[in-house]
Amino acid sequence: MSDKPDMAEIEKFDQLKLKKAETQEKKSSALKETIEQEKQTGES
Template sequence: MSDKLDLAEVEKFGKLKLKKTNTEEKNTLLCKDTIQQEKECVQTS
């Protein structure tokens, strides 16, 4: 293998072919009560 990268495909790439996507951010942080319940569950197991 050579140390040089083959950038020919990258140079030919067209951004117009990409589809638009909608991203949704999810807040996965737990509230204090939920964390306390989880701790209690683990301690009783």
């Protein structure tokens, strides 16, 4: 088995068959101060 991809398979790949995915960023509700406090608590 070769380490190189089969270029014939790549060339005939149909991008229209892919599903559209919506990406959303997750927003963290933790404040910087809260994170620092948790770090200090974990070190004790």
